[in-house]
Amino acid sequence: MIIGITGIPFTGEKDGKTSAAHFLCEEFSSTYVDLMAPVIAVRNSLPPQGGVSLERLTNAICARGRSIDSGFWLNLVIANVPKDKLKNSIFDNLFFYNEYLFVKKNNGVVIEISSGKSPSNLDFAPDYIFHGLTKQELTKKLIEIVVARK
Numbered sequence: 001m002i003i004g005i006t007g008i009p010f011t012g013e014k015d016g017k018t019s020a021a022h023f024l025c026e027e028f029s030s031t032y033v034d035l036m037a038p039v040i041a042v043r044n045s046l047p048p049q050g051g052v053s054l055e056r057l058t059n060a061i062c063a064r065g066r067s068i069d070s071g072f073w074l075n076l077v078i079a080n081v082p083k084d085k086l087k088n089s090i091f092d093n094l095f096f097y098n099e100y101l102f103v104k105k106n107n108g109v110v111i112e113i114s115s116g117k118s119p120s121n122l123d124f125a126p127d128y129i130f131h132g133l134t135k136q137e138l139t140k141k142l143i144e145i146v147v148a149r150k
Contacts, residue, residue, distance in 0.1 A: 001149055002087065002108030003030075004094035006126055016135065017113045020142060021092040028146055031085040036093040038076050039065070071098050078102075100124040109145065113138065 003024060007017045018034075025032045034040075039062045049057055065072040074096075081089060091103060094110060100123075103110055112126035128145060130138055 001028075001030075001146065002089055002091065002103050002106045003146075004091040004099065004103040004108060004110040006094045006100075006110060006112050006122065007114045016115070016138060018092055019135075020111075020113055020138060021090045023139060024090045024142055024146065027143065029088070031081060031089040033077060033081055033089045033091045034093055035073065035077055035091055035095070035099055036062075038073055066096075070096075074099050074102060095122070097123040109149065111142070111145070 003021075005017045005021045021032060024030055036058075039058060042061050043054070043058050046057070062073065065076075069075070078086070087106065091099065091108075094100060094103065100110055109127040110124070112122075112129045112131075114131050116132040128141070130141055133141065
């Protein structure tokens with residue numbers, strides 16, 4: 001099963017998206033796929049950009065890749081996931097419509113997780129929305145989703 005995890009990007013707050021993705025990978029022997037990994041790798045390879053926030057720099061790098069091709073970062077990430085692992089993967093940091101479509105075309109689900117605020121800039125509707133849940137409540141809901149879909 002493919003699951004995409006989304007929520008509010010670049011807030012610096014810990015909403016539990018990545019923790020949830022790692023939990024699902026451990027619990028169900030899935031492959032963790034971070035859709036932001038290549039963007040972060042490029043950002044981290046650059047010398048310090050005096051006066052430019054990490055959020056702004058990350059957004060600029062992401063936008064530049066997407067200006068070349070809307071699937072630039074997604075295709076790069078998918079090319080690095082072994083084919084036999086792809087159908088059992090958890091995609092963290094899903095923020096764009098083409099990433100959403102990839103998950104849905106592969107019979108996956110998209111889960112939005114936040115500490116209580118809903119993203120207003122998403123171009124898609126997640127299958128499940130969890131706001132303000134405790135770690136225990138979220139864990140229970142995630143297990144219910146996966147078990148129901150098996």
